[in-house]
Amino acid sequence: MEAVWKYFKVQLPAYLKAVPLPKTFQGFLNLNREEWLELLPLLILVSILFYLALSPLTSLFFTKKKKRPHINTKVDKDKEKVATDFPIEDLGDKKVFCRCWKSNKFPLCDGSHNQHNKETGDNVGPLILKSSEGTGGKKEEKKAKVKKEE
Numbered sequence: 001m002e003a004v005w006k007y008f009k010v011q012l013p014a015y016l017k018a019v020p021l022p023k024t025f026q027g028f029l030n031l032n033r034e035e036w037l038e039l040l041p042l043l044i045l046v047s048i049l050f051y052l053a054l055s056p057l058t059s060l061f062f063t064k065k066k067k068r069p070h071i072n073t074k075v076d077k078d079k080e081k082v083a084t085d086f087p088i089e090d091l092g093d094k095k096v097f098c099r100c101w102k103s104n105k106f107p108l109c110d111g112s113h114n115q116h117n118k119e120t121g122d123n124v125g126p127l128i129l130k131s132s133e134g135t136g137g138k139k140e141e142k143k144a145k146v147k148k149e150e
């Protein structure tokens with residue numbers, strides 16, 4: 001510890017006094033080869049300190065942002081955006097739409113979300129649209145059966 005203290009208290013100031021540090025930019029241009037060699041360790045040290053001081057900032061500006069994984073891994077990958085028209089008239093009493101992007105019948109659900117959930121621990125599921133009674137047609141089927149029986 002004393003050696004470090006001595007270095008900073010005695011040797012470093014002595015070195016800095018001996019270094020031919022020009023006071024102007026023009027003075028740097030007038031240095032000869034030996035003076036540049038004496039100045040070199042100081043320049044290296046200052047460069048390292050400068051780099052260490054700025055490196056957290058450089059990483060903010062110069063690192064590439066990591067791309068997040070795609071949710072859609074297979075549906076119409078050649079398109080810029082997957083948008084699906086589905087006529088309301090074609091909904092019928094019940095339609096089940098995929099929200100996990102794993103279905104082979106996209107935009108309809110084929111149950112692939114179950115495998116995805118099993119593998120990843122996720123909890124995604126489909127969007128289920130039912131008729132206004134919310135029975136998916138079962139109520140109408142029951143009504144029809146009742147009418148037949150009557």
Ligand code: FES
Nearest residue numbers: 098099100109112
């Ligand atoms: S297959 Fe995607 S929600 Fe069912």
